[in-house]
Amino acid sequence: MTALLDPDFCYRVARSRDSRFDGQFVLAVTSTGIYCRPSCPAMTPKRSNVRFYRTPATAQAEGFRACLRCLPDAAPGSPDWDLRADLVGRAMRLVSDGVVERDGVRGLAERLGYSARHLNRQLIAELGVGPLALARARRAQIARTLIETTALPFAEVAFAAGFSSIRQFNDTVREVFAATPSELRAKRGAKAVGGPGLIGLRLAYREPFDAGALWAFLGARAVPGVEEFDGDTYRRTLRLPRGVGSVALTPAAGHVHAELALADLRDLGTAVHRCRRLLDLDADPVAVDTALATDPVLGRLVAAHPGLRVPGAVDGTELAVRAVLGQQVSVAAARTIAGRLAEAYGEAVEPEGARVFPSAEALAELSPAELPMPGNRARSLLALCAALASGELVLDSGTDPADALAALQEIPGIGAWTAGYIAMRATGAPDVFLSGDLGVRRAAARLGLPESPSALDDHASRWRPWRSYAVLHLWQSELQQ
Template identity: 50%
Template sequence: MIDEETRYEAVRSRDARFDGEFFFAVETTGIYCRPSCPAVTPKRQNVRYYPTSAAAQRSGFRACRRCRPDAVPGSAEWNTRADTVARAMRMIGDGVIDREGVAGLATRLGYSARQVQRQLTAELGAGPVALARAQRAHSARVLLQTTALPVTEIAFAAGFASVRQFNDTIRDGYGTTPTGLRAAAPRGPRGPVTPSTGLPLRLAHRGPCPTGPLLDLLAEEAVPGIEEVTGAPGARVYRRTLRLPHGAGVVAVDERPGGPRRTATGGIRHGGWLDARLHLTDLRDLTTAVQRLRRLFDLDADPYAVDERLGADPRLAPLVAARPGLRAPGTADPDELAVRALLGPADVRRLVARYGKALDAPSGTLTHLFPEPAVLAAAEPGGLLGALTTALADGTLRLDAGADRDTAHRALLALPGMDPGTAATIRARALGDPDAAPEPGSYGLPVPDAWRPWRAYALWHLWAAGTPPHAVATPCPRPAPRPHTPTGSP
């Protein structure tokens, strides 16, 4: 927990490390901001603190037009923690409430809607509807300020049930109308969203974010037809297809991050963004697509906390110093990642070619979506692959944003033929567990407890550096290879 003294000092020093970890509002102005807002520092007695932007909006504050607090990276807590509130936040980010309502969220969590409401309100200052409403407002702002789509179309694309609800939410959250919010865009709308132009996005992150090692891995793993990495190192572009709730998508993400930026007071605001372009067959998938990209690139991580813990280990300190802020690779499709973790590249390519769904129109070399578990379970029911895809298809195994990690891990290990190392890889990348690591003895790799709760990051540092784990870890009976799956994952 962050105490009030620390929070005010973060606001006073405009410390971007706390962006997304909390928000502050100023009673005399009626505005809420991110901690790094470059505006004049408010007096302590006028400041109120909130754990989420939704809580600030619920208390009657509107978003600062200068620092745009709704655009900050999400709190790293929701990815680190495994409790009910964290699982709920991950599912709300994935758009579950927009698709299934509060009842659907509660069912997935295994609680009643009233219990979910009570838990979220107690900890976050806002219930699931308010949290989803704030998320819809952010999606609407992105569409208003980057496209020329009609306002009515934007309302429904962002997930609002009516234009009136959309207008009221924008007015409450931003203190203006949708038309006024569009007019306030720094560069104005960039034009219509078409299959050729797509939707421009900036995926914000806190702290440094070296993308080179992650692009190296994605290039090594790339499956023709569903993903590709093009360009020279340092200026590469990662492109892939996305299977989304309402349709298909194609995304392109630039390797080179933006920022850090100089503030109005002459200081440096650390953190920045990745430039991306998203092509969707249905704009209602915007929020879900963005969240899945954020999980793939681990953009909600807290690199300061990770580097502080791992950098204190003399065996890892040189690796952390060489790559500060290194992110752990995730996935845009957990079910796909689990299947790929079992198979070699040739088998994965065969599955895509034989069972993948073809795009309505190819996007360059991208032609297919990865086959769904139910399709694979029916087509190839035998062996570990059949057991895995059947479990994914019938819900025995859940790897979605709100899955309980321990339950999923036990279900993975219960599959006939599943080894602990592959299960740990799936837990780290598909479930986003920052502390996932092979069990003692897996691959001959001992993973020190001193690296907790960031053991997945420690292993990724070793992979990125090309350092054999046994060269820095506790000695073990036999040399240990670089941790891997058949697809080359760390």
């Protein structure tokens, strides 16, 4: 049994109201029938009246209702699922991305390469519930968000959240939140944070959080027409399973404020999940910083930027294409090339001048001569797009980083640096070290670390399993010179 599932440990966390553990487990109170975050401000119940579960879905399956005070369903996601590359971790990420609603349990199992029966058995063994219960909890959370932040009729809310009927929607909301949809909406006044035609919501994270460095990283690489950064808010268009959309992300006290515009509201949960992965919001920064700070050199960098996150991606295909475009050119040059591709082959959306980044299918149909880059790199890009368009290569939250690294390096022209960069950002791999990166090597030399890639790799082994975060710290140190 892991520490987080040890009842005595969990109860000590609950008594201390330590918000770092929000999302890593929930506590259910048998005397009230309610489950809460560990940091819930309510009086801590007696030890004999408390049970602990890995996920809200598990607590719901046992008959407990979500606390309307601490909103445990809106806590940051568990860093365990965000990092694990095993079957359960990959399944949890795909459920969060809405695969069950789109493709069913069979589709989820096929995506993972297992039978539906085996997947169900593994999830029940690990979590106590199967994929349907996990998807139901996700639908309930989406429904509450739409109830509280929009004026949509409840029938449309039910449809957008993925419920098959208004009756199922009503029953689930009452069961999970101990309130009717009308009662939830009556309390929404202070929470309605979206503008006209927008869905506004708060994306929770664990402190510390170096928002400045993260927004600066994204802003420096913003592709014209696709992304925009004004110094405070990062905006971008989104390609989602059922249509297009856009999001504006602004750091605020204790959360990230998100405003979403969606062509199809059924994409809300998927959009939120992908924005969280883009910003690495489900990380455990204390665990990362504590581990890296043990290195005398890296410790100084961690102290200067506590809570540094690894930027992810809202679309693995887009990230992979942009990584190839960035080979052997500056960040500014890569932005320019990506902007030209978006303008020429991306789908036009509102407002005027905005584009959704071109799909792999659209780019795979081009010839090398139509791409604004050297011939060899153009051929590598087209081979990558062909693999992505055919489904031979998949880069999303359910992809095993090791599989992605191996598959990418089989494509001519994609070497260790490009494959590692894609795996780090597109799959969210926490333990990729880019020893061949020029910026990493410069920072290492300046800090007195080994300069050769092989020697630097050996030194970086002490930073496992957080070497991706070490890369970000080294890059950040270069920016400050």
